Amino acid sequence: MIELVRELAGTYGPSGREDEIRGVIRKKISGKVDELYTDTLGNLIAVKKGNGKRIMLAAHMDEIGVVATYIEENGFIRFSNIGGVSPVFSLGQRVRFANGVCGCVCYEEKLKEPKDLNFSKMFIDIGTNSRERTMEYVSPGDIAVFEAGTIEQNGRYISKALDDRIGCAVLIELIGQLNEVKNEIAFVFTVQEEVGLRGAGTAAYAIKPDLAVAVDVTNTGDTPGCNPLSIELGKGAAVMIKDGRTISHPLVKNKLIDLAKRFDIQYQLEVIEKGGNDAGSIHTTAGGIPSGGVSIPCRYMHSPCEMVDAGDVKNVVKLLKAFIQSED
Amino acid sequence: MIRTLIELTKIDGVSGDEEQVRKYIEERVEKYGLEHMTDTIGNLIVRAGENSGNLKVMLAAHMDEVGLIINHITDDGKLKFAAVGGFDTRILTGQHVRIGDSKIPGVIGYKSIHLQEKKERESAVKLKDLYIDIGAKDREDAEKYIKLGDFAAFSSEPVFFGKNRLKAKALDDRAGCAVLLELVKEKWPFELYACFTVQEEVGLRGATVAAKRVAPDIAVVIEGTTCADVPEVSGHEISTEIGKGPALTFIDRTAIADSILLRHFESTAKKESIPFQWKQTVSGGNDAGKIQVSGSGVRVIAVSVPCRYIHSPVSVLDIYDLENTKELVKKALLTLPLVFDGRQKND
Numbered sequence: 023m024i025e026l027v028r029e030l031a032g033t034y035g036p037s038g039r040e041d042e043i044r045g046v047i048r049k050k051i052s053g054k055v056d057e058l059y060t061d062t063l064g065n066l067i068a069v070k071k072g073n074g075k076r077i078m079l080a081a082h083m084d085e086i087g088v089v090a091t092y093i094e095e096n097g098f099i100r101f102s103n104i105g106g107v108s109p110v111f112s113l114g115q116r117v118r119f120a121n122g123v124c125g126c127v128c129y130e131e132k133l134k135e136p137k138d139l140n141f142s143k144m145f146i147d148i149g150t151n152s153r154e155r156t157m158e159y160v161s162p163g164d165i166a167v168f169e170a171g172t173i174e175q176n177g178r179y180i181s182k183a184l185d186d187r188i189g190c191a192v193l194i195e196l197i198g199q200l201n202e203v204k205n206e207i208a209f210v211f212t213v214q215e216e217v218g219l220r221g222a223g224t225a226a227y228a229i230k231p232d233l234a235v236a237v238d239v240t241n242t243g244d245t246p247g248c249n250p251l252s253i254e255l256g257k258g259a260a261v262m263i264k265d266g267r268t269i270s271h272p273l274v275k276n277k278l279i280d281l282a283k284r285f286d287i288q289y290q291l292e293v294i295e296k297g298g299n300d301a302g303s304i305h306t307t308a309g310g311i312p313s314g315g316v317s318i319p320c321r322y323m324h325s326p327c328e329m330v331d332a333g334d335v336k337n338v339v340k341l342l343k344a345f346i347q348s349e350d
Numbered sequence: 351m352i353r354t355l356i357e358l359t360k361i362d363g364v365s366g367d368e369e370q371v372r373k374y375i376e377e378r379v380e381k382y383g384l385e386h387m388t389d390t391i392g393n394l395i396v397r398a399g400e401n402s403g404n405l406k407v408m409l410a411a412h413m414d415e416v417g418l419i420i421n422h423i424t425d426d427g428k429l430k431f432a433a434v435g436g437f438d439t440r441i442l443t444g445q446h447v448r449i450g451d452s453k454i455p456g457v458i459g460y461k462s463i464h465l466q467e468k469k470e471r472e473s474a475v476k477l478k479d480l481y482i483d484i485g486a487k488d489r490e491d492a493e494k495y496i497k498l499g500d501f502a503a504f505s506s507e508p509v510f511f512g513k514n515r516l517k518a519k520a521l522d523d524r525a526g527c528a529v530l531l532e533l534v535k536e537k538w539p540f541e542l543y544a545c546f547t548v549q550e551e552v553g554l555r556g557a558t559v560a561a562k563r564v565a566p567d568i569a570v571v572i573e574g575t576t577c578a579d580v581p582e583v584s585g586h587e588i589s590t591e592i593g594k595g596p597a598l599t600f601i602d603r604t605a606i607a608d609s610i611l612l613r614h615f616e617s618t619a620k621k622e623s624i625p626f627q628w629k630q631t632v633s634g635g636n637d638a639g640k641i642q643v644s645g646s647g648v649r650v651i652a653v654s655v656p657c658r659y660i661h662s663p664v665s666v667l668d669i670y671d672l673e674n675t676k677e678l679v680k681k682a683l684l685t686l687p688l689v690f691d692g693r694q695k696n697d
Binding site for chain 2 (some may be wrong): 062093100104224
């Protein structure tokens with residue numbers, strides 16, 4: 023698993039520019055599904071044929087990043103965020119553009135207070151000293167992702183972009199484990215989740231599944247001084263009850279909980295006030311689709327050191343496998 | 351085109367009350383002999399081009415403008431109001447407005463400076479403290495002319511000034527409407543629907559509905575966008591500059607431009623020597639946001655005419671920017687079938 027996670031998390035794929043990560047995923051699953059295609063917005067859709075219910079599982083391929091907006095005369099790149107990027111987490115990080123060019127994220131030294139930190143006071147340095155030189159590598163509109171390695175330590179994966187490459191890894195793992203299925207399963211690797219759940223809705227509109235489950239990461243409440251939240255790393259798959267965008271459909275939620283109990287799969291319940299995942303745009307499209315979520319608890323979300331528990335990931339795979347094989 | 355734009359900016363069409371603008375545009379497309387329809391929410395959809403079977407393009411420009419809506423009449427006959435769409439409340443004091451179907455003239459008032467507390471003088475005036483004065487002597491008198499729910503639009507006549515500049519209200523997005531009215535006259539080698547949308551300023555609502563009906567492969571949104579080439583704004587905070595050509599948006603808060611379209615528009619501008627610029631800030635949004643996620647997804651791009659003092663009665667654009675916006679969209683669309691088949695797969 024760690025090798026798969028490392029490869030997925032290390033591949034370039036910010037929102038709206040998912041071509042490279044899509045290529046990597048496509049290679050991993052081609053030949054293992056009955057249908058494999060990319061839709062207009064760039065969602066990768068892999069279908070295992072069956073005669074039962076049509077079930078959609080969605081994990082987003084895109085990751086947060088930064089977009090170059092302006093090149094200074096002395097070569098520094100001004101930028102803005104793609105998705106929920108924290109100025110504080112970005113400081114001192116390396117970013118990498120699609121062409122491999124790396125830059126350091128720095129800030130205007132006159133700034134005294136961290137609260138004054140915002141993207142318009144920050145810049146990316148790629149080591150050039152003129153606009154012309156920078157423009158040889160980077161133009162306004164080019165998007166970079168954060169750069170950080172992937173490690174496994176104490177039963178945990180630590181990496182950038184586990185949100186949501188860990189979800190992609192879960193789907194790939196499931197595709198590998200499944201042989202014949204009774205239900206028809208659409209595994210959808212979605213685009214533009216981080217900028218507003220945009221890909222999942224259009225994919226679901228075309229697929230029109232009977233049930234849908236978003237497979238994404240979720241915040242935890244188990245670190246020093248964090249806001250109260252009863253989700254912990256290592257306590258199992260998180261069955262979504264509600265988040266800021268979706269109230270899980272009873273059909274999906276109850277079935278997941280029943281299956282977890284029946285097969286003795288460790289799970290916890292996810293009740294979140296803010297934020298949302300792909301279920302948010304899936305459940306209101308095409309006349310309404312009963313939707314829910316199975317989440318992988320994740321610390322330090324949207325930072326270069328997101329952390330998930332390997333055991334939780336296994337439980338998520340187990341639970342989803344039971345779900346898509348269930349014939350009731 | 352500039353004459354059309356001037357006429358369009360004289361018409362009032364606050365979001366939700368676009369009828370007069372639609373009428374004007376409808377008459378024009380009737381003259382061109384184009385098939386058209388108005389949908390339930392009020393979008394005017396005009397069909398142009400031939401059905402070649404493999405590419406359907408949607409053009410969108412919104413008819414509505416920011417304005418006010420009357421929500422209370424005081425005992426002494428003053429009108430209280432809410433904002434329709436977003437703007438800086440500081441621009442309101444002292445403005446002339448026209449209210450309702452009868453275009454009742456009014457002025458926006460605020461207590462005079464010697465009556466303001468120190469705190470009030472130093473901070474932006476709040477919407478709730480402003481009122482519209484129509485010269486009525488009391489509520490009963492005001493009610494003869496005004497009813498609750500009437501829309502009020504800025505009253506601001508278009509004026510040419512400086513070199514090639516036009517000052518007017520509602521350039522956002524009558525500029526786009528004027529461009530569309532030119533483009534529908536062209537001969538298109540594919541199916542093209544020009545959508546004059548409603549309620550953009552209050553949440554991209556009309557475009558959501560229009561896109562669902564048209565179900566295009568590709569959409570080009572033509573907008574008026576912010577300009578920030580004004581004193582005390584430094585290089586990287588300037589969204590666009592007036593007079594430097596149409597602005598292409600790579601990303602804003604509602605949409606990410608399709609990369610094939612973005613490259614095609616950029617290379618078309620370079621090949622045809624049409625000046626263009628990047629919209630350098632990623633704030634704001636437009637109809638592209640809703641069109642992109644319509645149905646099973648649509649490839650989108652937004653091309654904008656830079657406008658200074660947008661969402662105010664004194665917006666300013668450069669007439670060459672307007673002309674070049676039309677040229678860029680026209681040239682890029684005409685060559686679109688050469689580089690792009692609407693149903694092509696991504697991989």
